[in-house]
Amino acid sequence: MKRIKYAIIVFYLALFVGLALYDEKPAPGLVREMARTLPASIEPGNAWIAILGLASPEKVSPYAYGEQKMQKLQDAVSTGKDFSVFLASTMSDSKSELQFQGKLPSFYSKKNEGMLPYATTHGSEIAVLSHDNEELLQRYETLRTYPRYNEPLDHGFFTPIPRFSPLRNAQKVKLLHLAVSASQGGTTGALAGLREDAEFWRFVSRNSSTLISKLISFSSLTSDLRFAAELGASCRLNASEMQMVQEILRPFAADEASLAAALRGEARYAQRGMELTCRQQLKSWNPSNLLFKPNATQNRMYADYQEFIRLAELPSREFAQKRKKQEAEKTATRRIGFPFLYNPAGELLASIGQSAAGMQNYIEKGHNLEGLRRLACLKVLAYKEHVLPERMPQFLASHMRDLGNPFTGEAMTWDAKKGSISFKQLSGEKAMEMYL
Amino acid sequence: MKTLPISIICRPQVVRETALNQAESAVVAVNAVAGLFVVAAISLPWLSLFTGSLVALLTILFGPLAGFTVSSLYSRVEWTVGKRLGGKASHDELYRIFAWPFLLTGSAALLCALILISIENPSAKAGLSIPSLILFFCAIRNYCSNIIAIQQFTLTRGGINIVVTLALFLVLIAGCGGFLSLLSEYGMQDGLKSLLAQP
Numbered sequence: 354m355k356r357i358k359y360a361i362i363v364f365y366l367a368l369f370v371g372l373a374l375y376d377e378k379p380a381p382g383l384v385r386e387m388a389r390t391l392p393a394s395i396e397p398g399n400a401w402i403a404i405l406g407l408a409s410p411e412k413v414s415p416y417a418y419g420e421q422k423m424q425k426l427q428d429a430v431s432t433g434k435d436f437s438v439f440l441a442s443t444m445s446d447s448k449s450e451l452q453f454q455g456k457l458p459s460f461y462s463k464k465n466e467g468m469l470p471y472a473t474t475h476g477s478e479i480a481v482l483s484h485d486n487e488e489l490l491q492r493y494e495t496l497r498t499y500p501r502y503n504e505p506l507d508h509g510f511f512t513p514i515p516r517f518s519p520l521r522n523a524q525k526v527k528l529l530h531l532a533v534s535a536s537q538g539g540t541t542g543a544l545a546g547l548r549e550d551a552e553f554w555r556f557v558s559r560n561s562s563t564l565i566s567k568l569i570s571f572s573s574l575t576s577d578l579r580f581a582a583e584l585g586a587s588c589r590l591n592a593s594e595m596q597m598v599q600e601i602l603r604p605f606a607a608d609e610a611s612l613a614a615a616l617r618g619e620a621r622y623a624q625r626g627m628e629l630t631c632r633q634q635l636k637s638w639n640p641s642n643l644l645f646k647p648n649a650t651q652n653r654m655y656a657d658y659q660e661f662i663r664l665a666e667l668p669s670r671e672f673a674q675k676r677k678k679q680e681a682e683k684t685a686t687r688r689i690g691f692p693f694l695y696n697p698a699g700e701l702l703a704s705i706g707q708s709a710a711g712m713q714n715y716i717e718k719g720h721n722l723e724g725l726r727r728l729a730c731l732k733v734l735a736y737k738e739h740v741l742p743e744r745m746p747q748f749l750a751s752h753m754r755d756l757g758n759p760f761t762g763e764a765m766t767w768d769a770k771k772g773s774i775s776f777k778q779l780s781g782e783k784a785m786e787m788y789l
Numbered sequence: 790m791k792t793l794p795i796s797i798i799c800r801p802q803v804v805r806e807t808a809l810n811q812a813e814s815a816v817v818a819v820n821a822v823a824g825l826f827v828v829a830a831i832s833l834p835w836l837s838l839f840t841g842s843l844v845a846l847l848t849i850l851f852g853p854l855a856g857f858t859v860s861s862l863y864s865r866v867e868w869t870v871g872k873r874l875g876g877k878a879s880h881d882e883l884y885r886i887f888a889w890p891f892l893l894t895g896s897a898a899l900l901c902a903l904i905l906i907s908i909e910n911p912s913a914k915a916g917l918s919i920p921s922l923i924l925f926f927c928a929i930r931n932y933c934s935n936i937i938a939i940q941q942f943t944l945t946r947g948g949i950n951i952v953v954t955l956a957l958f959l960v961l962i963a964g965c966g967g968f969l970s971l972l973s974e975y976g977m978q979d980g981l982k983s984l985l986a987q988p
Contacts, residue, residue: 357814365854640972690840694847704838 372695376646383655386617387624392503395423400499400557401566405515407492408450415492422513423505430508430629453522454485460579464772464788467583472532479529486526493523497553502560506618509626517569524550524573528580535584544584544597551577551601558609562618564715571722577601578722578729582787585733595737602730610719612665616712620658623706624651641698649692650699657687657703661712669720669759673779676713686710714780720759721785724776727756728787731765731774735789742769745789749774799927801934808885808935817857819888824856825849826895830902856895860887863958867936870954876940886935893928897921 395402397416406419460468472479483490505512527550535543554577558570578601584590585598608614631647667675678684686709693700731752734740740748749764757764758776765774766784775786808816828851832844839847864884871878878886900921908914937947 357817361853361857368850640969688840689838690843691846693839693843694850 373643375695377649377652377692379648380652380655382659383624383651386621386655391506391621392501394503394505395420395427396501396503398500400496400502401504401515403492403496403499404517404520405513407489407496408452408516408519410449411451411488415495419515426508426511426513430511451489451519453489453519455482457482457522457525460576461788466788467587468529468532468580469536469583469587472529472536476533479526479533482526483530486523489519489523490526490530493520493527497549502557504560504562504566504618506562506622507625509622509624509629511626511629512622514565517565521569521573524576528576532580535587540584540588540590541594541597544581544590544594544601547577547581547584548597548601551581555605555609559606561615563622564612564615564619567612567615568715568718571718574722575725578725579787582729582732585729586736586789598733602726602733605723605726610723612716612719613662616658616662616665620655620662623654623658627651627654644696645698645702646696647699649696650703653692653696653700653703654706657709660687661709661716664713665716665719669723670762672716672720673760676717676779717779721778724759724785725787727759728765728774728776728785731756732787732789742772745769745774801931801938804889804931805886805935805938808889809882811885816885816888819892820856820860821853822856823888823892823895824854824859825852826892826899827859828852828855830895830898833899833902833906836906856891860884860891862961863887863954866958866961867950867954870957871936871940871942871950874940874942874946874950876942876950878936878939882939883936886932886939890928890932890935893924893931897924897928900924 402419402423403416404419405422406413406415406417409415409418458471460466460471528547531543531546534546551574554570554573558567558574561567561570581598581601585595585602590598627647627650664672664675687704689700689704731749734752734756735745735748738748745767746764749767753762753764758766760776760779765776767774768786771786771788773786773788775784777784825848829844829848832839832848836844861884864880864887867883867887868876868878868880871883898921901918904914904917904921908917933947933951936942936951937944940947940950942950
């Protein structure tokens with residue numbers, strides 16, 4: 354009996370030592386990805402640095418301010434300083450920073466809630482907003498002159514996140530300014546300004562390598578598309594003006610509406626963030642090391658991101674089919690397998706930290722943007738062709754192939770009562786809608 | 790006379806005689822199986838997060854270990870407390886007495902977990918869980934009755950012995966967990982300190 358007892362003790366000891374010491378080898382794809390050299394972020398002409406410093410105190414250039422913040426972080430990382438120095442380097446003195454002045458109304462959630470009617474009736478308010486935020490608007494305009502948009506990924510979670518709200522507010526004021534100009538007869542100038550704005554956000558979207566930046570570009574492009582549709586369907590446009598509308602509403606390039614590149618960047622961002630956190634937080638003798646294996650965790654995160662990237666690369670209809678299939682079979686969320694034995698903490702972190710459902714919703718936003726572009730095109734076309742409400746279903750059906758529901762390929766839905774065209778979102782949120 | 794399986798569940802005296810007369814290897818095996826059942830019962834509700842094969846492997850690998858650890862530790866605590874209260878039983882006897890109720894408790898837990906995850910109707914769930922509850926109460930009654938008998942305690946002293954043993958066992962488990970979390974926390978202390986020191 355004693356032999357059996359000893360055998361059991363030896364077996365479990367060997368098992369625990371093996372599980373505690375074992376870690377996977379880094380996946381070859383992950384090693385290649387992490388070895389890839391990224392363009393330097395602190396580089397003249399990088400719009401991201403200027404966006405980081407957009408709210409710099411008066412008379413300080415946004416680029417110089419953003420550069421200073423990034424330089425502090427880089428110095429803290431390179432000298433191997435501790436967590437507090439990392440954090441301090443990313444914090445800013447918000448008191449001296451430029452703040453957006455005033456309140457902005459919301460647009461396009463109801464019929465006749467467009468920018469043009471607002472500009473016609475609230476010219477003085479828009480003038481005050483423009484005056485109070487003159488410096489911010491000027492900085493926003495200057496961003497368009499930057500030739501590059503390189504986001505830093507190698508400092509992981511310690512990378513400072515730009516405050517996007519002044520940027521989004523500046524865009525709204527800019528669009529309102531254009532709306533005033535259009536309502537006073539300057540449609541050509543307004544369209545030219547809008548085209549410039551849309552091109553800037555397309556440029557940001559093409560070059561975004563993090564989710565937040567990509568999603569911000571999507572919501573800015575949403576404003577541009579809705580305003581372009583409103584301008585295109587509000588007055589008779591001449592040929593060159595119509596050409597500008599078509600340019601703004603042209604189909605998105607693959608890298609503009611797809612989240613694949615952003616997810617690739619996000620994967621690297623997460624890996625580097627984890628490396629730095631482990632380096633800063635975990636001592637070699639900490640018992641947590643027995644439950645957390647860096648290589649295995651990184652491999653798992655890498656594999657998960659690869660799956661999300663494959664999903665993001667799918668065309669809208671295939672994405673919708675795959676998502677429905679995963680929902681029906683309940684396979685959207687990866688279940689934790691054998692690696693849990695030697696890497697329980699890492700497996701749980703990787704599984705909880707990367708919610709498949711959340712990621713699918715983000716990927717869907719790119720397809721929704723394409724759907725919105727189609728709605729905008731339909732609105733402009735319906736106005737140009739004088740389509741009557743009773744003829745709308747036939748009109749939508751005739752454009753089913755090129756301007757149909759991105760997820761089903763069917764015609765967009767016409768709601769005669771509300772006077773809107775729409776398509777259903779996959780996530781079950783309210784339909785993407787455009788009032789005619 | 791042949792012992793009916795139902796007697797093992799219902800009659801404390803039969804349980805005691807079976808436990809004391811069995812070979813040590815059989816007692817070890819009973820504890821391993823009991824541990825297996827308990828770990829399986831704990832793991833089953835996690836099937837939405839873990840794969841079935843992982844749950845099975847965790848159960849097979851760590852179930853017996855849990856069984857050995859709990860039975861050894863609990864009977865050791867029981868023996869220590871009992872001795873202080875004037876109990877007459879040896880550690881080996883207490884270890885044997887613990888095994889069968891532990892197996893019954895494990896079976897009841899597994900049965901209950903299976904019912905909870907496989908049946909959706911709440912009233913059917915409640916109705917079908919009754920046998921596992923009966924099994925659990927039988928196990929507790931057998932254990933308490935046998936401990937009092939084997940330690941030659943009065944009812945009051947036996948009751949005190951059982952309550953103190955259980956409390957001490959739980960304190961031991963919580964203490965081990967607390968020590969490990971303290972160790973883990975201390976390993977991260979520098980980072981936490983620096984965070985707190987932030988202006």
